[in-house]
Amino acid sequence: MKLYEYMGKDLLAGFGITIPQGKVVCHPQEAASAFKEIGPAVIKTQVLTGKRGKAGGIAFVNNPREAQNEAGRLLGMTIGGFKVERLLVESKLQIDRELYLAIVLDGTLRYPVVLTSTRGGMDIEEVPPEFIVKYPVRPSLGLQPFMAREICRRLDLKADLAKEFSTVLLKLYRLFKERDAELVEINPLVLSKGRFIAADAKVTIDDDALFRQKDLVKVEERTDLEKKAHELGLAFVELDGDIAVMANGAGMAMATLDMIHYYGGRPANFLDAGGGAGVEQTAQALELLLATKPRVIMINIFGGITRCDDVANAFAKVKREKNINVPVVFRLVGTNEEAGRKILDDIGVSAYGTMRETAQKAVELAG
Amino acid sequence: MAIFIDENTRVMVQGITGNQGTFHTKQMLAYGTNIVAGVSPGKGGRMVEKIPVYDTVESAFLEHKPDAAILFVPAPFARDGVLETLSAGIKVIVVVTEGIPVHDAMDMIAMARLSGAIVVGPNTFGVISSGKCKLGIMPHQYYVQGPVGVVARSGTLSYEIVANLKEAGYGTSTAVGLGGDRVVGLSFTDVIRELEADSETELIVMVGEIGGTAEEEAAHYIKNNVKKPVIAYLAGKSAPPGKRMGHAGAIIERGQGTFQAKVQALESAGVRVAELPFEVSYLAKEFLD
Numbered sequence: 001m002k003l004y005e006y007m008g009k010d011l012l013a014g015f016g017i018t019i020p021q022g023k024v025v026c027h028p029q030e031a032a033s034a035f036k037e038i039g040p041a042v043i044k045t046q047v048l049t050g051k052r053g054k055a056g057g058i059a060f061v062n063n064p065r066e067a068q069n070e071a072g073r074l075l076g077m078t079i080g081g082f083k084v085e086r087l088l089v090e091s092k093l094q095i096d097r098e099l100y101l102a103i104v105l106d107g108t109l110r111y112p113v114v115l116t117s118t119r120g121g122m123d124i125e126e127v128p129p130e131f132i133v134k135y136p137v138r139p140s141l142g143l144q145p146f147m148a149r150e151i152c153r154r155l156d157l158k159a160d161l162a163k164e165f166s167t168v169l170l171k172l173y174r175l176f177k178e179r180d181a182e183l184v185e186i187n188p189l190v191l192s193k194g195r196f197i198a199a200d201a202k203v204t205i206d207d208d209a210l211f212r213q214k215d216l217v218k219v220e221e222r223t224d225l226e227k228k229a230h231e232l233g234l235a236f237v238e239l240d241g242d243i244a245v246m247a248n249g250a251g252m253a254m255a256t257l258d259m260i261h262y263y264g265g266r267p268a269n270f271l272d273a274g275g276g277a278g279v280e281q282t283a284q285a286l287e288l289l290l291a292t293k294p295r296v297i298m299i300n301i302f303g304g305i306t307r308c309d310d311v312a313n314a315f316a317k318v319k320r321e322k323n324i325n326v327p328v329v330f331r332l333v334g335t336n337e338e339a340g341r342k343i344l345d346d347i348g349v350s351a352y353g354t355m356r357e358t359a360q361k362a363v364e365l366a367g
Numbered sequence: 368m369a370i371f372i373d374e375n376t377r378v379m380v381q382g383i384t385g386n387q388g389t390f391h392t393k394q395m396l397a398y399g400t401n402i403v404a405g406v407s408p409g410k411g412g413r414m415v416e417k418i419p420v421y422d423t424v425e426s427a428f429l430e431h432k433p434d435a436a437i438l439f440v441p442a443p444f445a446r447d448g449v450l451e452t453l454s455a456g457i458k459v460i461v462v463v464t465e466g467i468p469v470h471d472a473m474d475m476i477a478m479a480r481l482s483g484a485i486v487v488g489p490n491t492f493g494v495i496s497s498g499k500c501k502l503g504i505m506p507h508q509y510y511v512q513g514p515v516g517v518v519a520r521s522g523t524l525s526y527e528i529v530a531n532l533k534e535a536g537y538g539t540s541t542a543v544g545l546g547g548d549r550v551v552g553l554s555f556t557d558v559i560r561e562l563e564a565d566s567e568t569e570l571i572v573m574v575g576e577i578g579g580t581a582e583e584e585a586a587h588y589i590k591n592n593v594k595k596p597v598i599a600y601l602a603g604k605s606a607p608p609g610k611r612m613g614h615a616g617a618i619i620e621r622g623q624g625t626f627q628a629k630v631q632a633l634e635s636a637g638v639r640v641a642e643l644p645f646e647v648s649y650l651a652k653e654f655l656d
Binding site for chain 2: 108177211237248333
């Protein structure tokens, strides 16, 4: 789950990292009154996408009227598909230096990695690699003060500056670990009058850990259908075609989409019904697919932890209760295959044995 | 021979009294797996499929000396379960559980490294050495002994390919599921290294997908170290960037982990890349007949 900048900054502040004085506003008038509290300010759109600056989503203002006007303009914007609903009005900083500091999860190394550079303020991808320090942290040790000192040495930070930077880094690592973050990024980390201040914050929290991060406000960036699927515990992504797809297993679902493409069709979605989905969950997944009004539904089940009879029962249930008015192309093999096929036979539905036949048939029926 | 597990492996099932745990214990026994004990906190003293259940790993270990474990433990408790197993000295641990927080996964894998143990998964279908031992949830009727070693990120997709291979007359030596999560214990390279050394394996099949750089790294390793033929199939050719396709790792971000980059890396290492899953068995024919 990606957090808005202001939420990320609240987390940083909670771990003792300095952030600029600021206020979240939703109306132009609020921006004007925020200005009166804060003084010369920067107004930043709160959207879950980078490149706000380039899109004109950041404004510097010098009086309340300007603040109100600019806030009015920014609140009407759409950036990267996200409608701007909130702004962060923040005190303008004196910038002596700009650094980059992030902790990311490296899936290949299986370690958190500290990424930092004395060339902050710009897109990190544009910084030449020789100016970026990459320091993997063994999870069994965690980030220790000696590691922070080594990182400072590599950055060529000295004396008080090194001390101050190490403090920020150690606090940030604590946040990364304790709040189950996948990414924490401060860019720029501004040096202002001898102090480091987080002028921006990008934080992504591990979705699988939200059960123990209950105090975080939920941030939603899914479409309505994707939201509904998520509530049902399904992995669902909307695509722009007309063949609705249900498969079990993410790899299988992806391969199904690839095969539909290969035979000239266009999938309407990615739907992984999950490992071990029971009758009720599978029935809800089917209802979701029907709601997308596809031309054809293709079901591709290779039962492992998922049982074919459960899927067949779910289908029979939905068929009994709902009017299914689109062709459904079924493929059903694996665990409890015989029982599953029998259930389908009893309601007059036949299933294919191979993925290829099933995909070809689905594409043919979609016309 | 086989890799990681064989006919002598003594298996412990953690979370044996749960729905999935019980169902798959039955399945593993049916395949011939030598399950010696089960663990479920608070359920010690029971029997599941005639397997004695213990409250803790330590008590099960003292009695039965298992050397491999499979976990069907709910995600919030999986980290503790793995650490408990590592503490007992068990060296092969299969974590089937889905949805484990990634920091927990990093911790358990780091601790496994320190203990000289391997963690397969999380979010894996497990490991199966055909005809010898099944430590997982795969539909095992497709796994018959033969010369093909399989390593896959995805479960169902690899069942599909293994079923096609069987249909074409080729069995499997060992099949390993790496797991669908962003952070998993084994890499393609780890498993390919073992398969290259395994006398029973003549051909290696890897089933990958978009996202991450594990396939590219494996390509680099294969180029310099692997003499056996390798066939790959990769899912996600048609996936749009920025959309996470179910698996935490299956997302094209910042231009990394694209289908094209992976195919290119693999082909330049001499790996044959199948365009569709069923083509894997056609390619296998070229090497094995």
